[in-house]
Amino acid sequence: MTQKIILITGASSGIGKETAKTLINEGHIVYAAARRLQNMKDLKEIGGLPLQMDITEEQDIIKTVNTIIDNHKKIDILINNAGYAIYGAVEDTTISDARRQFEVNLFGLAKLTQLILPHMRNQKSGKIINISSIGGKMYTPLGAWYHATKHALEGWSDCLRLELKQFGIDVIIIEPGAIQTEFGDVMTAPMIKRSGNTAYKDLAEAIKKSTIDTYNKTGGGSPSSVIAKLILKSIKARRPKTRYSAGKYAKPLLFIRKYFGDRFFDKVIMSQVK
Numbered sequence: 361m362t363q364k365i366i367l368i369t370g371a372s373s374g375i376g377k378e379t380a381k382t383l384i385n386e387g388h389i390v391y392a393a394a395r396r397l398q399n400m401k402d403l404k405e406i407g408g409l410p411l412q413m414d415i416t417e418e419q420d421i422i423k424t425v426n427t428i429i430d431n432h433k434k435i436d437i438l439i440n441n442a443g444y445a446i447y448g449a450v451e452d453t454t455i456s457d458a459r460r461q462f463e464v465n466l467f468g469l470a471k472l473t474q475l476i477l478p479h480m481r482n483q484k485s486g487k488i489i490n491i492s493s494i495g496g497k498m499y500t501p502l503g504a505w506y507h508a509t510k511h512a513l514e515g516w517s518d519c520l521r522l523e524l525k526q527f528g529i530d531v532i533i534i535e536p537g538a539i540q541t542e543f544g545d546v547m548t549a550p551m552i553k554r555s556g557n558t559a560y561k562d563l564a565e566a567i568k569k570s571t572i573d574t575y576n577k578t579g580g581g582s583p584s585s586v587i588a589k590l591i592l593k594s595i596k597a598r599r600p601k602t603r604y605s606a607g608k609y610a611k612p613l614l615f616i617r618k619y620f621g622d623r624f625f626d627k628v629i630m631s632q633v634k
Contacts, residue, residue, distance in 0.1 A: 361386070361595075361596055363387055363388055363389060364388045364389070364436040364437050364595070365388075365389050365391075365428065365432045365434055365435050365436045365437070366383055366388050366389065366390045366391065366435075366436065366437040366438075366439065367391045367393060367424070367428060367435055367437070367438050367439065367476075368380050368383070368390065368391070368392055368393065368439040368441055369393045369394065369413070369415055369439065369440055369441050369442035369469070369472070370393075370394055370415075370441040370442030370443060370491075371392035371393060371394045371400060371403065371408075371410070371441070372392075372394035372395070372396040372397075372399035372400050373394075373396075373399060373541065374539070374541030374584050375441060375491065375536065375539060375541060375584045375587045375588065376392070376394065376439075376441040376442070377392075377399075377400070377402075377403065377584075378583075378584035378585055378587070378588040379439065379441065379584075379587070379588040379591050379592075380392045380400075380403050380408055381403065381406065381408075381588070382585070382588040382589065382591075382592055383591075383592065383595075384403065384406050384407050384408050385406070386592065389409070389432065390403075390407075390408050390409065391408075391409045391410075391411055391424070391427075391428055392408045392409065392410045392411065393410075393411045393412075393413040393424055393442075394410075394412070394413065394442070395412065395413070395414050397410055397411075397412040411424050411427065415442045415463075415464055415468035415469065415472070416460070416463045416464055416467075416468050418471060421468070421471055421472050421475060422475065424472075425472070425475045425476060429479060434479055434483055435476050435479055435480065435486070436483075436485070436486060436487070437486065437487045437488075437489065437595060438472070438473065438476050438486070438487070438488045438489065439489045439491070439591065440469040440472065440473065440488070440489065440490045440491060441491040442464065442468065442469065443464060443465045443469075443491065443509075444461075444464060444465070444546055444547075445461075445503065445506040445546065445547045446458070446460075446461050446505055446506060446547070446550060446551075447502045447503050447506065447547050447548070447550070447551035447554075447567065448502055448550065448551050448553075448554030448555045448564075449502055449554070449555045449558065449559075449560040449563075449564075450504045450505075451558070451559075451560070452554045452555045452558050452560065453504075453505060453554055457505070458505045461505045461506060461508075461509055462505075462508075462509055462512075465506075465509035465510070465513065466509050466512050466513055466516065469490070469513075470516070473488060473520070476488075477524075477529075480524075480527070480529050481527045481529070484527060484528045485528045485529065486528075486529040486530070487529070487530045487531075487532060487594070487595060487600070488520070488524075488529065488530070488531045488532070489532045489534060489591060489594060489595070490513055490517045490531070490532070490533050490534070491534050491536070491587075492510050492513050492514055492517070492533050492534060492535050493510045493535055493536055494535050494536065494537050494605060494607075494609070494610050494613055494614055495507050495510045496510035496511050496513060496514040496533075496535060497511075497514070497535065497614055497617055497618075498613060498614070498617045498625070498629075499629070500567070500629055500633075501563055501567065501629070501630070501633065502551060502555060502560065502563060502564060502567055513533075514533060517531050517533050518531075518533075518602075521602060530600055531602070532594045532600050532601070532602065532603070532604070533602065533603045533604070534587065534590060534591060534594070534603075534604050534605075535603060535604065535605035535606075535610065535614070536586075536587045536605070536606065536607045536610065537581075537582065537605065537606065537607030537608050537609045537610030537611075537613070538574050538575065538580065538581035538582065538607055538608040538609050538610075539581050539582050539583070539584055539586070539587060539607050539608075540575060540580065540581040540582065540583055540584070541575070541581075541584060545575075547571060548567075548568045548571050548572070551564055551567065551568065552564055552565075552568060563633065566633040566634060567633050570632050570633045574608075580608075581607070581608050582606070582607040582608045586606050586607055587606060587607060590604050590606045613628075616628055
């Protein structure tokens with residue numbers, strides 16, 4: 361496989377960092393973007409090119425794209441990985457918090473994609489890989505705003521794929537299941553702050569326990585390398601699938617969601633948060 365110029369966001373930890381390492385080791389030129397520049401020193405040591413970028417700051421996004429184009433004249437692959445989850449009852453979550461969830465998980469990556477697309481169109485090739493979640497196909501209690509962003513990303517990506525086919529640009533959706541990352545830690549404390557002392561406190565405590573069991577215990581989730589390998593597979597594919605899913609619980613939950621109906625799926629999900 362020829363060397364590619366790759367930009368991956370959210371590369372300071374978890375799936376983003378593991379994917380950056382994998383692609384660097386494959387011999388690609390990898391720009392790793394994230395807010396926490398100090399957390400990407402290890403990527404620099406193995407040949408990565410860390411860039412400080414806040415996905416919600418337009419000037420950061422513009423600077424990142426310009427830096428890569430100035431250095432290499434093109435971007436072959438964009439991996440939109442930056443994202444996080446806010447949990448809390450709809451009733452307890454401020455609209456400003458909900459808006460920021462969309463700014464990070466959808467609008468920021470949309471702006472970055474818009475700036476890169478003219479360069480991919482000019483070269484008549486490229487791959488845009490959007491890291492969604494099985495949460496883009498399903499739902500969990502107290503996760504309304506997070507799931508809303510991932511459902512939106514799925515639909516946005518499908519439309520983008522149809523628009524870009526004529527230019528030889530692939531749009532690929534990656535749907536991780538439960539992966540051992542910072543996800544659980546970032547999610548639970550704010551959730552308890554929002555809903556831990558409201559009418560939803562029992563549900564919030566149950567979800568906290570379930571989340572800790574999933575993300576913090578050995579074997580509770582799959583390693584980030586599972587998704588890094590899946591992303592590499594999609595990059596190597598001459599004709600990639602439109603969607604790839606992997607990680608603990610991914611395949612069975614997506615199967616149940618697709619074929620068994622809402623009421624049955626409701627029972628499955630609620631059985632995990634008692």
